[in-house]
Amino acid sequence: MASFNTMAGCFLASALFAMVLGKVSNALVNPHHLEKPAIAVAAGASEAAAAPAAAAELPPIGPKLKDANVEKGKAIYVQQCYTCHTIDKGGANKVGPNQWDIVGRKKASHEGFSYSSALQAKGGEWTFEDLNHMIFKPQGFVKGTKMAFAGLPKEQDRADLIAYLRTMNDNPPPLP
Ligand code: HEC
Known part of the structure; x- marks a missing residue:
């Protein structure tokens, strides 16, 4: 056993x-x-x-603008855009054109600025969505533009920035 x-x-x-x-x-x-x-x-x-x-299948930025942060957008503008652009009313053209009234403004239409033929050929006004594409990747939206800027990849940054651009206007266009 x-x-x-x-x-x-x-x-x-x-x-x-x-x-x-x-x-x-x-x-x-x-x-x-x-x-x-x-x-x-x-x-x-x-x-x-x-x-x-x-x-370039960017989701629309319109729905994001209502809750965007204008103050943050201004800070991003100062950091990323101000080297080449002014945005005060009647401000000078620098490397790029002044951007007062940019939302709703006809593309390549600011007085006294010599635009690339690529941007002149684009046509139409600067809508929220066109600005979204331009800021995401200038060369992707206007091939041959002389705006030498790599782009802002973060959607929230673009929403904040575009919400700020909208306020720099005689008559801020309605939010979509
Ligand atoms: C390195 C310089 C530079 C920087 C930085 C820059 N831009 Fe530009 N931008 C330009 C130039 C140059 C043009 C003119 C483009 C052309 O004629 O093709 C332009 C044109 C534009 C236009 C079209 C204006 C019009 O009258 O049709 C928009 C909108 C714009 N820029 C937005 C921005 C924003 C927003 C930023 C910051 C995120 C920015 N840019 C940063 C140089 C710059």
């Missing part, structure tokens, strides 16, 4: 050992199996995330 118990104990112990061994070897082997596919999936996902931006 005693020897049967010992044998049974031995059997159980070795079965357990085999199970543990199986788990350990799985853990050791699986990461190697997973390594490549996991990286491929991650790369695919980030490409997919970048795709809408590349295709």
Whole structure:
């Protein structure tokens, strides 16, 4: 009887050992199996995330303007735009044209500024959505523009900035 118990104990112990061994070897082997596919999936996902931006499929900025922060927009303007633009009424043209009344203003129409032919050919007025595209990526919206600015990738920054531009106007146009 005693020897049967010992044998049974031995059997159980070795079965357990085999199970543990199986788990350990799985853990050791699986990461190697997973390594490549996991990286491929991650790369695919980030490409997919970048795709809408590349295709200029920007979501409309209009709905974001109501809750945008005009004060923050002003700070962004001073930081990012003021080197090349003034925005006070009757302000001078610098590297770029003065921007008083920019929302609703006809494109490439500010007196005394020599615009690129690319921007002159664009046509229409500066709507909220056109400004959104221009500020997101000037070269993407007006290919050949002489506005040498990389763009603001963050939607919230663009919403704050455009909300500020709207206020710098004799008659601020209604929010969409
Ligand atoms: C490095 C200088 C530079 C910076 C920085 C810059 N701009 Fe410009 N911007 C220009 C130039 C130059 C033009 C004229 C573009 C052309 O003629 O193609 C222009 C034109 C524009 C126009 C069209 C104006 C019109 O009368 O049709 C808008 C709108 C504009 N900029 C907005 C901005 C905003 C907003 C910022 C800050 C986020 C900014 N720009 C930053 C140089 C700059």
